[in-house]
Amino acid sequence: xxxxxxxxxxxxxxxxxxxxxxxxxxxxxxxxxxxxxxxxxxxxxxxxxxxxxxxxxxxxxxxxxxxxxxxxxxxxxxxxxxxxxxxxxxxxxxxxxxxxxxxxxxxxxxxxxxxxxxxxxxxxxxxxxxxxxxxxxxxxxxxxxxxxxxxxxxxxxxxxxxxxxxxxxxxxxxxxxxxxxxxxxxxxxxxxxxxxxxxxxxxxxxxxxxxxxxxxxxxxxxxxxxxxxxxxxxxxxxxxxxxxxxxxxxxxxxx
Amino acid sequence: xxxxxxxxxxxxxxxxxxxxxxxxxxxxxxxxxxxxxxxxxxxxxxxxxxxxxxxxxxxxxxxxxxxxxxxxxxxxxxxxxxxxxxxxxxxxxxxxxxxxxxxxxxxxxxxxxxxxxxxxxxxxxxxxxxxxxxxxxxxxxxxxxxxxxxxxxxxxxxxxxxxxxxxxxxxxxxxxxxxxxxxxxxxxxxxxxxxxxxxxxxxxxxxxxxxxxxxxxxxxxxxxxxxxxxxxxxxxxxxxxxxxxxxxxxxxxxx
Numbered sequence: 001x002x003x004x005x006x007x008x009x010x011x012x013x014x015x016x017x018x019x020x021x022x023x024x025x026x027x028x029x030x031x032x033x034x035x036x037x038x039x040x041x042x043x044x045x046x047x048x049x050x051x052x053x054x055x056x057x058x059x060x061x062x063x064x065x066x067x068x069x070x071x072x073x074x075x076x077x078x079x080x081x082x083x084x085x086x087x088x089x090x091x092x093x094x095x096x097x098x099x100x101x102x103x104x105x106x107x108x109x110x111x112x113x114x115x116x117x118x119x120x121x122x123x124x125x126x127x128x129x130x131x132x133x134x135x136x137x138x139x140x141x142x143x144x145x146x147x148x149x150x151x152x153x154x155x156x157x158x159x160x161x162x163x164x165x166x167x168x169x170x171x172x173x174x175x176x177x178x179x180x181x182x183x184x185x186x187x188x189x190x191x192x193x194x195x196x197x198x199x200x201x202x203x204x205x206x207x208x209x210x211x212x213x214x215x216x217x218x219x220x221x222x223x224x225x226x227x228x229x230x231x232x233x234x235x236x237x238x239x240x241x242x243x244x245x246x247x248x249x250x251x252x253x254x255x
Numbered sequence: 256x257x258x259x260x261x262x263x264x265x266x267x268x269x270x271x272x273x274x275x276x277x278x279x280x281x282x283x284x285x286x287x288x289x290x291x292x293x294x295x296x297x298x299x300x301x302x303x304x305x306x307x308x309x310x311x312x313x314x315x316x317x318x319x320x321x322x323x324x325x326x327x328x329x330x331x332x333x334x335x336x337x338x339x340x341x342x343x344x345x346x347x348x349x350x351x352x353x354x355x356x357x358x359x360x361x362x363x364x365x366x367x368x369x370x371x372x373x374x375x376x377x378x379x380x381x382x383x384x385x386x387x388x389x390x391x392x393x394x395x396x397x398x399x400x401x402x403x404x405x406x407x408x409x410x411x412x413x414x415x416x417x418x419x420x421x422x423x424x425x426x427x428x429x430x431x432x433x434x435x436x437x438x439x440x441x442x443x444x445x446x447x448x449x450x451x452x453x454x455x456x457x458x459x460x461x462x463x464x465x466x467x468x469x470x471x472x473x474x475x476x477x478x479x480x481x482x483x484x485x486x487x488x489x490x491x492x493x494x495x496x497x498x499x500x501x502x503x504x505x506x507x508x509x510x
Contacts, residue, residue: 117453122453
């Protein structure tokens with residue numbers, strides 16, 4: 001299929017690459033920043049265009065990879081009128097398109113996509129369409145990109161997005177805090193990689209509830225107090241250490 | 256070497272298995288709970304003994320895998336007198352042994368060890384000895400168990416332990432919260448596994464600081480507010496969502 005990509009950030013960059021690999025033709029990359037558009041488009045021999053000045057190229061599908069605030073005013077881009085248009089956001093209604101087109105939906109990649117991605121990972125796509133026929137069109141396109149295509153309601157997509165923030169963004173933040181702490185204390189964060197990999201391996205085969213370990217899980221107040229004492233010169237993470245330990249204690253009392 | 260294991264919890268169970276695989280002979284398993292001791296000992300054809308009633312078997316090394324509170328009163332176990340004795344805790348001084356023996360140290364596995372471990376993972380051992388000679392003895396023993404043996408000071412071990420709580424226990428708790436949320440909202444936690452695996456893969460090759468994604472990182476207040484609204488019937492994780500998003504915002508402003 002001929003594809004127009006609107007957006008040039010992390011997600012647009014990774015999706016463009018996946019779309020090309022699937023055998024589609026990226027005919028145009030549109031961005032609010034001309035340099036970014038040119039940069040992404042050049043890889044695909046595609047046309048580059050500025051969002052505000054755009055004459056859209058003819059294509060079979062228009063994939064809008066803009067942030068949520070920009071998506072909210074997408075209906076002002078009248079040049080999208082009556083196109084087959086999808087967005088890729090986790091928490092925005094597909095109905096942002098309802099005054100533009102009669103063929104619209106959502107193609108949400110449930111994955112963390114940064115420019116530093118070494119290889120394109122497995123991406124489950126959560127998909128929606130404004131009616132049965134459009135849904136089938138979105139599913140058909142998504143299946144060219146991934147073996148894992150999951151039709152969802154808007155509420156389900158929102159809930160997956162929230163769960164993904166906990167399972168992906170917040171965990172990565174824990175690693176970032178640990179790394180920063182290691183740097184400050186002059187120990188080597190890399191020595192924690194076997195532990196990090198084991199936690200992840202376990203969660204692939206077990207309920208994370210069942211494999212929780214650590215001082216809070218053991219209600220080991222001795223160790224928690226020692227850690228809090230040692231964190232007195234790191235007030236930001238001391239505060240989180242306390243809040244997260246409380247959360248573990250409470251969670252395992254209840255469940 | 257002939258080994259006595261004092262303890263029969265998760266860590267004792269996994270370490271015993273590793274020690275046997277390395278070719279050592281477990282001659283005795285000692286526990287505060289006789290059934291547990293018998294259960295672990297039976298796998299190694301070892302003697303089982305109750306901690307309070309113990310006549311220790313003759314062995315080359317005595318590995319104390321008790322919780323921190325029990326370690327604090329280890330010197331009361333006079334039968335350990337003058338043995339080569341190590342403990343496996345992250346945050347307890349090796350000097351809990353100083354009134355018992357002149358040959359003591361620490362053998363701390365920087366890993367999450369639960370009974371549900373499918374296969375024994377790579378375990379970095381952080382080691383200490385009360386003097387140079389003992390340190391070499393501990394290193395020698397640890398090297399039979401792992402390729403990754405790291406001599407540390409007590410302060411370094413404590414700092415690794417704290418970093419491990421963030422990188423291992425708190426991340427697993429994020430997964431547990433996500434799983435619980437998915438169950439309540441009737442969506443499938445398993446669909447998050449590709450995301451979870453990708454975050455971990457990335458942190459093996461990049462600084463987690465550099466690969467942070469998500470609404471807080473993008474300062475995407477639109478999405479954060481939508482999530483907080485959707486979490487109004489989940490007050491516990493709503494609170495953490497807010498605190499952790501604030502932490503990401505603050506961390507990436509500073510760094």
